[in-house]
Amino acid sequence: MTVEDRIAEILLNVIERAVQKTCFLFCLLLMLAGVWSLYDTALLYYDASDQSVLRFRPQSSGETGNLYESLRGSVSWLVLDGAGVDDPIMQGKDNMEYLNRNPFGEFSLAGSLFLDCRNSADFSDPYSMIYGHHMDHHMMFGALDQYMEKEFFDTHESGRLYVNDEILELKIIAAAECSAYDQRVFEPGEADQVKEFIQSHALYLREFNPEEDCRIVAFSTCRYPDTESRTVVFALIL
Template sequence: MSRKRKLLIPAALVLIGLSLWNILPDYLDKRVSSKTYQNLREDYTEVPAGDDAEKKEDWWLTDVLIQFDELKKQNPDIVAWIRSDDPESTGVDYPVLYSGDNEKYLRRDLYGEEHIAGSIFLEGLNQPDFTDYYTIIYGHNMNDGSMFGGLKKYKEKEFWEENQYFTLYTEDMAYRYRIFACQEAANGGDVYKIGYEPGEEYQALINGMVNASLINTGILPDSSQKMMTLSTCTGNGYSRRFAVHAVCVDAQKT
């Protein structure tokens, strides 16, 4: 082996070491965070098994159990659980936390531990009892599809056709939502304002969501209905966010 090649090997090993030093902490952090939420699902939720086609029409209400009493012992800031009909496809199956601000759970899990993935959390200006007509829930756009990283799949209409519904569970209610639009919305724009009530301004917001949508679902809600936006990063800076909009199509006591 030449002297030059002998020198290159240690240099390459140093570069590999530096790369691992930069990458490994993030990888381990995401893995720990993922395990935390998987444990929560296994310990505090019960969901129907088997082929989705065999589920009865209201399975989302009768067959899904969220143990809020036990969850709130872990953290009283847990106000809901959000679950898509097919979490394997969307990745959406998480507790929703509320602190009254948009910072506390940005990079912390429900135990207060710092993690890149943070938590799924409710907009600080929203009411934690979900009485608002318009609600925003935030989650990070993780590369592995966790948190709200799977939302970007809604850019494809074929994906939306197979994954139109999700349910928000609280201690005493189950809110059934149907996704009707998705867009790259301006950070700080009308989509990120809170306090809408039935009427022209709220309807203008809804119309704008439909007109700006990256897919045409053929659904146009009206301002008498409650709406929810699931918001995450676009991956292209902070001026715009990727927003998935849904209309509440049913609400039942659990």
Template sequence: MRLAGAFLRAANALVSFVTALCLCTAGLYSVYALWDNNRVYSAAEDVRADMIKLKPVVIEAGGASFEELLAINPDVCAWITIDNTNIDYPVLQGETNLTYINTDVYGKFALAGSIFLDSRNDRGFGDTCSLLYGHHMANGNMFGDLDKFEEESFFRKNKTGTLLLPDKTYDLEIYACLLVPASEDMIFDPQQYQDDINPLLDFVEQEALYYDAETVAALRQTNKESQILALSTCSSEFTDARTIILTVMEPHVSE
């Protein structure tokens, strides 16, 4: 009996030790995870702060001054701004869609990655439909603020943005917000609309959370003459979900 009691006490002590060790390990991992997340977000904010200082200035010819950005990285092809959000970033285009998914504008590894143009699209945004990608980061970093458009009141009140290129400037008019799976070819195969955007407009009318009916009707009239810019980021709404914002690109007319 004494031996059995001693064995039980030893077993209980071992269980208590293992439990305490597991709790300590979990606690240490939680602290590390918080530190690591803060480091990732801080790095993203630091890069954005640096880039804002180099945001191109519109020049008389309609384009913008990209010399400083191109000196940092020749893959920079544009600058995207969505009004009343934190989206105010350079746009890059890599050899593939994996080039800048975890690489910043300086060419360094960064979990936040960069805002980048689909590698199949024309670098000069001459396609009928162009597609931008960006990670969904906390505090509205990268494309984190796209989920604001999932609220109808925000969508209805915030419709404007700007796309700066070295040789021209576009005004952006937001006309639709969608939630789609990452496998949705109607969004993630932008080249299919070079000759006819009506299938995309049909998809918008059937699947969008919200859309501007007048803008869609106008796009049906202009069709091939119109240019669409889509913005994509991850969403937590369902497995592999993506938040999509669709905009119309209109050449900027100086006053």
């Protein structure tokens, strides 16, 4: 074997080992990415299903003192009968604060249900807006998907907000899909525009008198991942 042949053989061996190591590292990275993805997903749904916050749920009398003392950013507690929503409502200095924070103020991809920062914390505005992440298995505001099914909408119309030791009864009046940029829906405060939207765009609608002086609260979540489409459920505060 000539010197040139020997050098070529050595180079081929070096290249072969380098390719093998590169393939091994690539496969290892893929495996680690898969493990991390599974861990991240499991953590996300663990946060969303955490029941420890239920110990702060107001009693049937509506007393909310323990809720406000224990969860500093909380303004109310929301129950949507039969939908699986039974959670505290937070409110931050802006609408990003509780997007990825749980009710204890800790980082959480599942975030919290939260009232629009522009709304009054006592729900005295004619129109209030509550947001929450869309989670599978009807967790968080993934539960709102159920109202987009006629049979469920027709048979589930009640809920409650516990606010300042008072129980505000809710009546679900509409379910709709809209753009996240629709200012008729996502401009809390006055109710005239949203009443008009409800009457003209609701997928399902219960009879109500838009001429009456009333308070409306909307619950909003993403309709599909990575889109601007939103599911919005509207309720009257009775």
